[in-house]
Structures are given as C-alpha cells and as structure tokens.
Amino acid sequence: MTFLSVILIAYAAYEILSAFVSSFRNMRIRSRGAKGEKKVSQILRRELPSNEYTVIDDVMLLLDGIRTSQIDHVVVSPYGIFAVEVKNYSGTVTGTASESYWCQSHGNSRCSRYSPVLQSEGHVRALRKVLHDIFGELPIYPVVVFNPKTKLHVQSFSCMVTNWDSLPGYIRMYRKRVLSTSEVSSIIEDLHKSASAGNAYRGLHIANVQRIKRSAYAVRSNGMGTCPYCGSPLVVRHGRRGDFIGCSGYPRCHYTSDVC
Numbered sequence: 001m002t003f004l005s006v007i008l009i010a011y012a013a014y015e016i017l018s019a020f021v022s023s024f025r026n027m028r029i030r031s032r033g034a035k036g037e038k039k040v041s042q043i044l045r046r047e048l049p050s051n052e053y054t055v056i057d058d059v060m061l062l063l064d065g066i067r068t069s070q071i072d073h074v075v076v077s078p079y080g081i082f083a084v085e086v087k088n089y090s091g092t093v094t095g096t097a098s099e100s101y102w103c104q105s106h107g108n109s110r111c112s113r114y115s116p117v118l119q120s121e122g123h124v125r126a127l128r129k130v131l132h133d134i135f136g137e138l139p140i141y142p143v144v145v146f147n148p149k150t151k152l153h154v155q156s157f158s159c160m161v162t163n164w165d166s167l168p169g170y171i172r173m174y175r176k177r178v179l180s181t182s183e184v185s186s187i188i189e190d191l192h193k194s195a196s197a198g199n200a201y202r203g204l205h206i207a208n209v210q211r212i213k214r215s216a217y218a219v220r221s222n223g224m225g226t227c228p229y230c231g232s233p234l235v236v237r238h239g240r241r242g243d244f245i246g247c248s249g250y251p252r253c254h255y256t257s258d259v260c
Helices: 003-047 117-129 164-172 183-201 202-221
Strands: 054-062 068-077 080-089 092-096 101-106 108-113 140-147 151-155 160-163 234-239 242-247
Touching: 003 054, 003 068, 003 080, 003 164, 054 117, 068 117, 068 183, 080 117, 080 164, 108 117, 117 140, 117 183, 140 164, 151 160, 160 164, 183 242
Parallel strands: 080 140, 092 151, 140 160
Antiparallel strands: 054 068, 068 080, 092 101, 101 108, 234 242
C-alpha cells in the first residue's frame, strides 16, 4: 500500500466520521427540542381551561406553495391568539430584539443562534397570511419560552421572552374578550385545515430550513455579523476540529462560537 493510498483512506475515514458525528449531534438536538415541545404542550393543557383555550401543537403552514412556517404551539382563545416558540436550550442565552443572532454559552462552549424573536415575528406574519388578516387586526401575540434552567439575559419589547413555567400565567394575563365565539371557532377551523394541508409539505419545510441555515452560514462566512464582546465583524475560521466562528479582532478579542 502506497503512502498516497494511506492518505486517501485516512481522509475518507475522517469524512465518514465527521458526517456521523454531525448526524448524531443533529439527532440529539431534534430529540431535545421535541422533549421541550412535549413538556410545554402538557403545561398548556394542564394549566389552561379547555373551555376557553384551544391548544394546537406543531402547526405546519404552507404560505404560497413554496414557503412554509412551522409553529410549535398555537393557543386560540377569546382573549387572543398566542404563537409559542419553544427553545429547550441549556446554559446562558444573551441577545436583544434588534440582533439577528443570539449567543448561547455553556461552560467554555459558545454558539451563535438565529434570534427566536425574529423567528416568532415571522410566525405572526404567517398566521396573518393564513387567516387572511390583511390589515393586521387580529390580536396575535408571539411568545418565546425557554427551559426554566436556562439563564436569560435578553431584551425584547415586541415579543414576550420567558421560561415555560411562566407561560400559562402570561397567557392568563389577557382577560379582555377581543374575539367572539364564532370568530374563535372559525380561526380554529382555518388553522386545522391549513395544518392538515401543510403536513404534506413537511419535507419541503425541512429543506427550506436547511437552505436558510446554509445561506446564513454563507453570510457569516463573508464576515457579516458582529462580535457580542467587542463589536468587530465575525468571520468563519478553520481549526483542527473543523470550522468555527471567531472575532476578526483576534488576538485582541478571543470570542469564538460554534457554527450552528
């Protein structure tokens, strides 16, 4: 066996191992997310009276034949519509409503994640489109909930950000009836119809999410985005363990983040 053959075999083994590790990590992330969504569904159904609140889980909406939107939970009531996004993160999460990417840190590990507030605002737009709310008159409230163990250092005025134990209490704060019984029934029916149609496009939704992630990665690879520590542009660097996001101000600034 020649030296070149050994190198090629080693490289192929490295690529296979990298693909396996990436697949395992993605599977673990999806499993953790599903557990969080199940927990929130149980809390909502236990804490909110079923004669006033209807909880719809995992709402997949097809917007225009191409674009999709998936909402973890939608709560419909006479007091408004609540679009709930669940984040079962660990560690500390830092961000503001004006930032496109938030920072999740856990020990020495840091990860840049797309803003859940911007994600929730997209959910509101999707709901208005599906419910034919052209003039934005429907009372739709976006909510982002985290695992209670997550330390939150966030600022958001357009979207409620809290832990999932506090979610029922937040929803019950709205006591003014703004939707009639017939309007509530019509909204629930429209959402069920849209969700039934959207389920057939779940594969398309996953492909869209992956495309958006690749696009975001490409944007940040070109130095877009700023360091949360010093404000310098972020760039993608290449290390022995793979790609990672680093501050262009290195060595003055040592901020790094995983490519999520």
